[in-house]
Amino acid sequence: MVDQEARLSRIFSALADPTRRDMVARLAAGDATVNELAAPYDVSLQAVSKHLKVLESAGLVTRSRDAQRRPVHLDAEVFDLMTKWIERYQRQVEERFSRLDALLERMQDSDGSAVDPESGINNDTRRGASS
Amino acid sequence: MVDQEARLSRIFSALADPTRRDMVARLAAGDATVNELAAPYDVSLQAVSKHLKVLESAGLVTRSRDAQRRPVHLDAEVFDLMTKWIERYQRQVEERFSRLDALLERMQDSDGSAVDPESGINNDTRRGASS
DNA sequence: GGTTTGATCAACCATATGGTTGATCAAGAG
DNA sequence: CTCTTGATCAACCATATGGTTGATCAAACC
Incomplete structure (x- = not known):
């Protein structure tokens, strides 16, 4: 390496x-x-x-x-290296979204106040907004 | 776009x-x-x-x-664009290899002379030689 | 209003990058 | 041996890039 x-x-x-x-x-x-x-x-x-x-x-x-x-x-070996790098963060973001979705799901049942579980910052962003 | x-x-x-x-x-x-x-x-x-x-x-x-x-x-949208670019050529190379493999397979049965089906150039390269 | 906090704008500097032309090298071809 | 072909090396040039410092802006704090 x-x-x-x-x-x-x-x-x-x-x-x-x-x-x-x-x-x-x-x-x-x-x-x-x-x-x-x-x-x-x-x-x-x-x-x-x-x-x-x-x-x-x-x-x-x-x-x-x-x-x-x-x-x-x-x-073509090199492509694997790139793909691995990309997929790592892609996966991480996906997981973060699922956790957020799950949280929102739970909140929908009981309360209604906006909370961000990650940072103190607005983390809301819709997926699928292409150029 | x-x-x-x-x-x-x-x-x-x-x-x-x-x-x-x-x-x-x-x-x-x-x-x-x-x-x-x-x-x-x-x-x-x-x-x-x-x-x-x-x-x-x-x-x-x-x-x-x-x-x-x-x-x-x-x-994370952008990752898709990169992945698409990479995979296109990755796939293309893979397909080329399979066709070459198939040819070598067929040659093994009958003849034994070295031929390159693509260009006039040596296309032989082993896969899996990491750094 | 004045000051602190969070971040950007502007000018500058050194190095990297992509392009050029001219010279050179290495291997066939005559 | 000489010439041609395929490609690289070397020097140079313009622009892009990543960094700096100093000034400025915008919102909150006091």
């Missing part, structure tokens, strides 16, 4: 760039060379090379060698 | 910072004021305020008002 926190930072940072996300999308369909990856974009090959270095240092891709070509391969 | 791509960029970018990830972790336990959030860190309140602006513009948190306090609330 090489410091998961720093690793997560590099992963999220790598995926923060739309071009790099697009490359990941492309690579999900199969390995590709640097030139193949560069084709769709209006930037220099060197820029693409840099992007790949970022993806590589984040552990999202690995590179092998085929003559003078350097095929890029998507390493 | 406000340009999902730009939104994803802002989300991933926001979570690329360890301090901000930590704040999200804290907020998963319940709402908090800026001062409460700032307490654990060795940075100025203004820096924390900036971090919160980043999280807010990414749609990860919302802020209400309680006297002179501005309670911060984690909006």
Whole structure:
């Protein structure tokens, strides 16, 4: 384990760039060379090379060698790390909601005053308010 | 919909910072004021305020008002967007692997030459090589 | 009204990032 | 050996980012 926190930072940072996300999308369909990856974009090959270095240092891709070509391969392992991070807090929030719902349920039977069980702060927020 | 791509960029970018990830972790336990959030860190309140602006513009948190306090609330909706993005490519890679496995299976019966069905490139990579 | 408390705004600074161009390297191809 | 192809290295530039300090705002306290 090489410091998961720093690793997560590099992963999220790598995926923060739309071009790099697009490359990941492309690579999900199969390995590709640097030139193949560069084709769709209006930037220099060197820029693409840099992007790949970022993806590589984040552990999202690995590179092998085929003559003078350097095929890029998507390493899907990393997705698990992200998913785990996300799901942890997603679950935590869900649980907090259920506890709150349960409390409100109980209150509905007897009393009627507004109370927040967590902090001293308004914790009411409806789920499902998309942009 | 406000340009999902730009939104994803802002989300991933926001979570690329360890301090901000930590704040999200804290907020998963319940709402908090800026001062409460700032307490654990060795940075100025203004820096924390900036971090919160980043999280807010990414749609990860919302802020209400309680006297002179501005309670911060984690909006877990965003997690779905990330999860969806991740799972799309995760699934795609998985499917590609199954097709490759199936091919290798069939080849094992008759022939023995190495062929790559996707690109002209070596697509062989073992799954499960963690750091 | 004046002061304390909670938080933001504004200006500034150092470093990181994404892009460029030019030079270089490594492996086939002629 | 020389040339072409595929890709990286190096230096540079503009902008973004995370941090700072000082000033300001807004609500509550006295």
